[in-house]
Amino acid sequence: MKVWVLMALMCAAVGLGAHDSGGIGGLSAPNYSDALAKSILFFEGQRSGRLPANQRVTWRGNSAVYDGQAEGVNLTGGYYDAGDNVKFGFPMAFSVSLLSWSALEFRDEVSAAGQLLYLRSAIQWGAYFLLRAHTSPTTLYTQVGDGNADHQCWERPEDMDTPRTLYKITASSPGSEAAGEAAAALAAAYLVFKDDPDKTLATQLLASSRSLFDFANNYRGSFQSSCPFYCSYSGYQASIMCTDELQWAAAWLYRATRDRKYFDYLQNNQGGSSNTFSWDNKYPGAQMLATREYLLAGRSELQSYKRGLDSFVCAVMPNSGNTQIRTTPGGLLFASDTVNLQYTTTAALLLSIYSKTLRSSGTSAVQCSGARFTPDQIGSFATSQVDYILGKNPLGMSYMVGYSSKYPLRIHHRGSSVPSIYALPRKVTCNEGYSSWFPTSSPNPNVLVGAIVGGPDGNDQFYDNRGDSTHTEPTTYINAAFVGACAAALRRSVGDIASVTI
Ligand SMILES: *[C@@H]1O[C@H](CO)[C@@H](O)[C@H](O)[C@H]1NC(C)=O
Numbered sequence: 001m002k003v004w005v006l007m008a009l010m011c012a013a014v015g016l017g018a019h020d021s022g023g024i025g026g027l028s029a030p031n032y033s034d035a036l037a038k039s040i041l042f043f044e045g046q047r048s049g050r051l052p053a054n055q056r057v058t059w060r061g062n063s064a065v066y067d068g069q070a071e072g073v074n075l076t077g078g079y080y081d082a083g084d085n086v087k088f089g090f091p092m093a094f095s096v097s098l099l100s101w102s103a104l105e106f107r108d109e110v111s112a113a114g115q116l117l118y119l120r121s122a123i124q125w126g127a128y129f130l131l132r133a134h135t136s137p138t139t140l141y142t143q144v145g146d147g148n149a150d151h152q153c154w155e156r157p158e159d160m161d162t163p164r165t166l167y168k169i170t171a172s173s174p175g176s177e178a179a180g181e182a183a184a185a186l187a188a189a190y191l192v193f194k195d196d197p198d199k200t201l202a203t204q205l206l207a208s209s210r211s212l213f214d215f216a217n218n219y220r221g222s223f224q225s226s227c228p229f230y231c232s233y234s235g236y237q238a239s240i241m242c243t244d245e246l247q248w249a250a251a252w253l254y255r256a257t258r259d260r261k262y263f264d265y266l267q268n269n270q271g272g273s274s275n276t277f278s279w280d281n282k283y284p285g286a287q288m289l290a291t292r293e294y295l296l297a298g299r300s301e302l303q304s305y306k307r308g309l310d311s312f313v314c315a316v317m318p319n320s321g322n323t324q325i326r327t328t329p330g331g332l333l334f335a336s337d338t339v340n341l342q343y344t345t346t347a348a349l350l351l352s353i354y355s356k357t358l359r360s361s362g363t364s365a366v367q368c369s370g371a372r373f374t375p376d377q378i379g380s381f382a383t384s385q386v387d388y389i390l391g392k393n394p395l396g397m398s399y400m401v402g403y404s405s406k407y408p409l410r411i412h413h414r415g416s417s418v419p420s421i422y423a424l425p426r427k428v429t430c431n432e433g434y435s436s437w438f439p440t441s442s443p444n445p446n447v448l449v450g451a452i453v454g455g456p457d458g459n460d461q462f463y464d465n466r467g468d469s470t471h472t473e474p475t476t477y478i479n480a481a482f483v484g485a486c487a488a489a490l491r492r493s494v495g496d497i498a499s500v501t502i
Pocket residue numbers: 031033034
């Protein structure tokens with residue numbers, strides 16, 4: 001609490017002089033290849049565990065190499081969630097789902113930019129962790145690290161000495177959202193790796209995904225032990241006997257296997273809607289996957305999912321007659337003042353995929369009450385959001401660290417804001433971090449290249465203030481959605497309109 005009061009005061013002092021460097025990000029066309037590469041590189045900065053020899057973010061070192069040991073499980077690896085040092089399995093799985101989706105839908109663009117191997121590595125780093133966390137058919141470790149203790153410390157991951165408490169879901173303490181999201185992630189990752197000559201990984205991914213779906217579906221319950229962090233508010237709805245994650249997982253597993261079981265699940269559990277797509281709400285994602293089956297594979301039983309997806313489109317497109325999410329004066333889709341870019345990037349990803357799918361199926365437009373939108377208009381709006389993030393905004397500010405000449409310098413991120421263990425090779429304790437490195441107005445010593453922060457406020461303003469986590473903290477799922485949206489923008493910029501096959 002102390003911290004928040006202190007930083008609210010500092011905000012006024014630090015914010016004003018922060019952006020006088022006169023960047024030109026808003027004037028030139030974005031370099032989508034550069035942004036795409038950086039958005040993927042970010043994941044190397046978030047790596048937990050023992051780092052490989054080809055690690056490119058070299059100011060990071062090994063960390064948390066004993067995670068899981070207290071219960072005899074190997075839970076090393078995976079990603080730190082954001083600017084903290086906790087591994088939250090639920091949003092981590094969502095990031096793996098989004099990265100995998102990006103790799104599947106925009107493989108050619110990612111490959112043309114020379115990034116496919118890096119994207120595959122980013123997916124693997126998360127997927128291997130999820131595989132190791134799934135230690136029995138009805139056991140999934142969902143978190144490593146005590147969120148409250150972690151947040152009371154400002155330590156580099158390499159120095160971390162807060163409790164690495166383990167949290168898990170089991171048959172007697174289930175969590176359908178967490179198991180369902182992990183099932184979705186591993187099925188999506190399976191589709192990325194299934195054509196590799198060595199089938200070992202793909203086989204494990206699919207087996208684990210199927211098993212997790214059964215766990216989520218047969219042991220219904222809501223996962224709450226991570227609270228107050230990442231409690232699923234939307235998730236488990238006993239009244240309709242399904243969760244958004246189960247729909248999402250079933251849709252991925254149907255795409256991966258063509259197994260009737262998952263199709264039946266989708267057919268028998270229609271319904272649910274949301275005007276945002278996030279770690280907490282997967283309905284629009286499930287609707288996109290099911291709509292793809294309807295439009296491209298003729299599964300007319302799934303038509304209601306297209307109606308749900310069209311409602312999402314009408315909710316986010318400006319001037320649709322049904323717009324529910326406003327845009328800022330500068331044109332940014334603005335769903336919430338709390339980590340808003342997570343909603344912007346997921347909307348841009350979904351709209352990009354839908355635009356491509358509509359075009360491939362020969363669908364001319366989406367009809368809203370006050371307007372109809374062609375695939376091109378939907379894709380253009382998605383690109384406008386990518387462009388805003390990369391600097392086409394009233395401040396001329398790139399919200400991606402290390403991109404363009406003007407970007408956030410004081411991001412809310414422990415590893416980035418304390419000098420590297422290679423520059424300051426002694427322990428920096430919990431309190432020293434908070435007193436010496438957290439409250440300064442100096443730029444972070446380590447540039448976490450590619451990190452996309454929570455973003456500006458509803459008036460396109462941004463105060464580059466380390467204490468203001470809702471605006472200056474990056475997260476893995478913002479970047480994961482951006483990867484696909486940026487690849488789609490790259491595709492549009494070169495006018496490449498290829499069709500998809502199913
Ligand atoms: C875009 O960025 C890439 C990678 O940084 C660079 O090689 C390329 O020259 C840039 N393209 C333009 C048009 O500036």
